[in-house]
Amino acid sequence: MKFGYFDDHNLEYVITRPDTPRPWSNYLGRADFGGVITNNAAGYIFYKSADQGRLTRFRFNSAPAELGGRHIYLRDREDGDYWSNAWMPVGKSLDEFQAECRHGTGYTVIKSVYRKIRCEVRYFAPVGGTFEVWHITVANLDNRNRRIQIFPTAEPQCNWNATDDTKNLQYSQYIAQTRMVDGILDIASNPNMPEDPDNFTNKDQQRHSFFALAGIEAAAFEGDLASFFGPYGTYAKPHALLAGTCGNRHAYGDMPFAAFQVDLEPEPGESVTFAALFGVGEAESEGRRAVAAMDSEQAVEHALGEVKEFWQSRLEVLSAETPDPGFNSMINLWAPLNNLMTFYWSRTASLVYAGERDGLGFRDSLQDLVGSAALVTAETRERLELLLTGQYANGGCKPVVQPFNHHPGEEEPPEQFRSDDAMWFFNAVPAYVKETGDLAFYGKTLPFADGGEASVFGHLRRAIEFSLERSGQHGLPCGLFNDWNDCIRLGESGETVFVALQLRLALDEYAAIADLLGEAEEAQWARTRLE
Amino acid sequence: MKFGYFDDHNLEYVITRPDTPRPWSNYLGRADFGGVITNNAAGYIFYKSADQGRLTRFRFNSAPAELGGRHIYLRDREDGDYWSNAWMPVGKSLDEFQAECRHGTGYTVIKSVYRKIRCEVRYFAPVGGTFEVWHITVANLDNRNRRIQIFPTAEPQCNWNATDDTKNLQYSQYIAQTRMVDGILDIASNPNMPEDPDNFTNKDQQRHSFFALAGIEAAAFEGDLASFFGPYGTYAKPHALLAGTCGNRHAYGDMPFAAFQVDLEPEPGESVTFAALFGVGEAESEGRRAVAAMDSEQAVEHALGEVKEFWQSRLEVLSAETPDPGFNSMINLWAPLNNLMTFYWSRTASLVYAGERDGLGFRDSLQDLVGSAALVTAETRERLELLLTGQYANGGCKPVVQPFNHHPGEEEPPEQFRSDDAMWFFNAVPAYVKETGDLAFYGKTLPFADGGEASVFGHLRRAIEFSLERSGQHGLPCGLFNDWNDCIRLGESGETVFVALQLRLALDEYAAIADLLGEAEEAQWARTRLE
Secondary structure: OOOEEEEOOOOEEEEOOOOOOOOOEEEEEOOOEEEEEEOOOEEEEEEOEEEEEEOEOOOOOOOOOOOOEOOEEEEEOOOOOEEEOOOOOOOOOOOOEEEEEEEOOOEEEEEEEEOOEEEEEEEEOOOOOOEEEEEEEEEEOOOOOOOEEEEEEEOEOOOOOHHHHHHEHHHHOOOEEEEEEOOEEEEEEOOOOOOOOOOOOOOOOOEEEEEEEEOOOOOEEEEEHHHHHOOOOEOOEOHHHHHOOOOOOOOEOOOEEEEEEEEEOOOOOOEEEEEEEEEEOOHHHHHHHHHHHOOOHHHHHHHHHHHHHHHHHHHOOOOOOOOOHHHHHHHHHHHHHHHHHHHHHOOOOOOOEOOOOOOEEHHHHHHHHHHHHHHOHHHHHHHHHHHHOOEOOOOOEOOEEOHHHOOOOOOOOOOOOEOOHHHHHHHHHHHHHHHHOOHHHHHOEEEOOOOOEEEHHHHHHHHHHHHHOOEOOOOOEEEEOOOOOOOOOOEEEEEOHHHHHHHHHHHHHHHHHHHHHOOHHHHHHHHHHHO | OOOEEEEOOOOEEEEOOOOOOOOOEEEEEOOOEEEEEEOOOEEEEEEOEEEEEEOEOOOOOOOOOOOOEOOEEEEEOOOOOEEEOOOOOOOOOOOOEEEEEEEOOOEEEEEEEEOOEEEEEEEEOOOOOOEEEEEEEEEEOOOOOOOEEEEEEEOEOOOOOHHHHHHEHHHHOOOEEEEEEOOEEEEEEOOOOOOOOOOOOOOOOOEEEEEEEEOOOOOEEEEEHHHHHOOOOEOOEOHHHHHOOOOOOOOEOOOEEEEEEEEEOOOOOOEEEEEEEEEEOOHHHHHHHHHHHOOOHHHHHHHHHHHHHHHHHHHOOOOOOOOOHHHHHHHHHHHHHHHHHHHHHOOOOOOOEOOOOOOEEHHHHHHHHHHHHHHOHHHHHHHHHHHHOOEOOOOOEOOEEOHHHOOOOOOOOOOOOEOOHHHHHHHHHHHHHHHHOOHHHHHOEEEOOOOOEEEHHHHHHHHHHHHHOOEOOOOOEEEEOOOOOOOOOOEEEEEOHHHHHHHHHHHHHHHHHHHHHOOHHHHHHHHHHHO
8 A cells, every 4th residue: 555655856755645554743843842743634732841831632542533633624615515624534535535745844734625625734833933834725726716614723722731631620621711812812721820931840820822813814713612513523523614603702711722714715716825823822922923923925935944944954964875765865864854853852742652751861862862963963962961961970860851840950869770871971972072073072061960060071980980889799780770671670789781781882982082081090990990 | 402301200310312512421330340421321430440440441621522431333234324322422313313311320221213223221330240231222113124233342441540541652552452252352451460459559560351242142343442443433433333343353552442243133123132241350250250140131130120229228218208399309319329429439530530639538528428427327437437547646637548549557647738628527427426326436446547546536636636736826727738728828827717617616516525425524625725
């Protein structure tokens, strides 16, 4: 079964059949604002953290495929027939409905043709912004005027904390509020609580997101989920699409929703373009600014161009031409692109990672740096410094560093350590230095997580000491809470061959670095232990 | 809009229109095994805890109403048309589809008539069993033979821990396994881990549930969710119903499912009856025993009779006849029935309470006892003793007691206390004693949560001392973490008028009890403090 192909010229993967066996996802945005989007426009948007800054709802484990997302519904006012621009959730027969999805570098384009109406939606998050743009073009391919409605929709969470939103309904169902502010929908969580911008993990604070149209006027809006879907509606069968109208309702408690209704009457061959914007902040301020920034097709095109440039400039750093086009495509585009995504998000946001691990997995992130060092050198250094401050004075490390909740010098050490975490420094730090030649980096002083400080070189020594001080009866490092195999608790006396190999590499690397730095005694110290 | 009526003769509430504005739920089972079921058969089943012993999946906050539950699908083999016995999830037009739901005392009956096929399902959990019975009767109202298929279905969790099942997909998607054992489907969670029966809260242990038919042979089964629904199927549109067959697949990792396909060809006027059983334990043992216990219509009728008797015997204790039939209905049936349900579950399981508060809310449970004392006297005493052991030696109480995870004498006190918890003893304990005349109860010795012990009378004194020792500058008790108003943190110095009133009642009651017990000094001590 063939579902698509690589379009290397446009740096896109093209999905030509929407009924893929599993959802096929892409990533929008960057480290601190982003989203997951599938070939059927399912997925979610988050700010800083998929778990604690979740803006829109997505039910993980929704095996029956009622998936929330960025659904753009269309409706023919002549007979009430309705569909979604992505094949799902309405799911029209594929005999009548054509769809194409292009997953690109930081953007996704989903196109459909159904009953002589063509719709194309380009999803992306402008560089430096904290909002998404859904750039929508509807074209009449018919030879007569058509009366068409478009309903862009998003399902905001009641609380940005994903677990609370899922489980703590007694609380979360009473804290959401939507209201229209000059055509922009403000979606508030806890509007009666103070803001607490310095404590991102405080879920009981006032927060806002917004939903807006740019380039067109809405005929109606919907701010209340129950009103949009009706009591027994589903994503496939929303009440508003059956009725052909949004209810102009605000949510006040209960569930918020974000939808606009746009009524069009395009002439034969005519196409209409506008944008829907969903982002972080209040309608009055950030909402207005986003609308102003995306006030023309040129502005949107420019912003999308910047997104492509953002990613493609990072991918151009490294290229290879071989006789195998498949290998070229993999090595020049898809492998580095995915390496960068995992560098930015460290696997915390996807269709599977639901925020259960919220932050930068320590060992994972150090591994990712080996690849990113060549692609995003300055960002790699920044991340490396962050992770070095996740090391405690005893040489062990935090299993997860949350950039939005990390306070070097003030972190309590955990009761148990993983034995491999600090060892990955010996892959990551030399990778960065070899890329840059920046030997001075080894001299940079950085704090430990629980207090005290050392040069980067000192951090590395502490990592080795941590392993040496925790050796078992055969002289091999002990596994502690676990080594790279998360499933075995080797404890304080069980030894790990895996970390022993890492330690050998560490001592080798450390001696080589010491040589470079002219630290003969340190080199000697490491080499003695190698014997 | 009229959706139903009270049928006081049958002690049922009858819902005659299935499209109620919100789901209308009833409770099956008892304290340690039960479930929530709506008028459209949505809901879930749990063992001991809706949070940590969740057997079947239910996505809270599913505002678009794709709700998991105990769905019984039917299909006409002649033209492939299919429906659900409850109106939802398939949701046939109400012009063609008739439904009636009867919520009774510990059971729910859902009936439908569609295209001359009548189906009736009676849902209940036998007294003393840890399984549910779905007793299914399908009747041909047509004047010709009909070829009909029935698909009873349940959606088991991967992990009994509801939060893990919702969020920790990297783990939970790899631990489920289903297999057929002599016609009974065994659904295993963590089959490769040891059992840990003494630690109910250990989510990483082997557990089993089962799904079986009694009284009929299945034509096929389904143990794999993806196979039943297909990649883009929904509850409204499962692949198996489109295809007219279950796939006979086992789950091995990924998502389990539990369904049987029964093929019937009833003659005009003929009806066929059988049961589907879902319960706790392995197919080989508990599954077989359940099937053997429900091996005839007589056995099922007897078991349902016992359920009615279980509840109705508890409700008969208290009755009143007034000129107002509505008041009679409320006071004789619905108020006490709901009082008992909240007594057993303490609001931890419902369509809203998703396990976020998992256990017996302290103050709530003490309040519930005032009502239950007359209805279930022995069980009230048992609960009262449990809650008294949730009091610490300093007189303060645990905010929540988890019966499956409570170890009196070994519980660490919390850092902060709620000021009202212990005060509710003065409502609950006298209510029990007044009902029974059991003055000796005050002399019963019970441990404190953190060690030490006292008579019930001593527990009461400690409760008063706790308040007196935590008074503010006007001599009123301080609010501490909170009083009955959960939203105000009055702290160590802010005073609470509410608890002051409670304290006054407490001193009054204590003095009266002391009089009854001939403890003149104690009575004097309390009365002095009242002045």
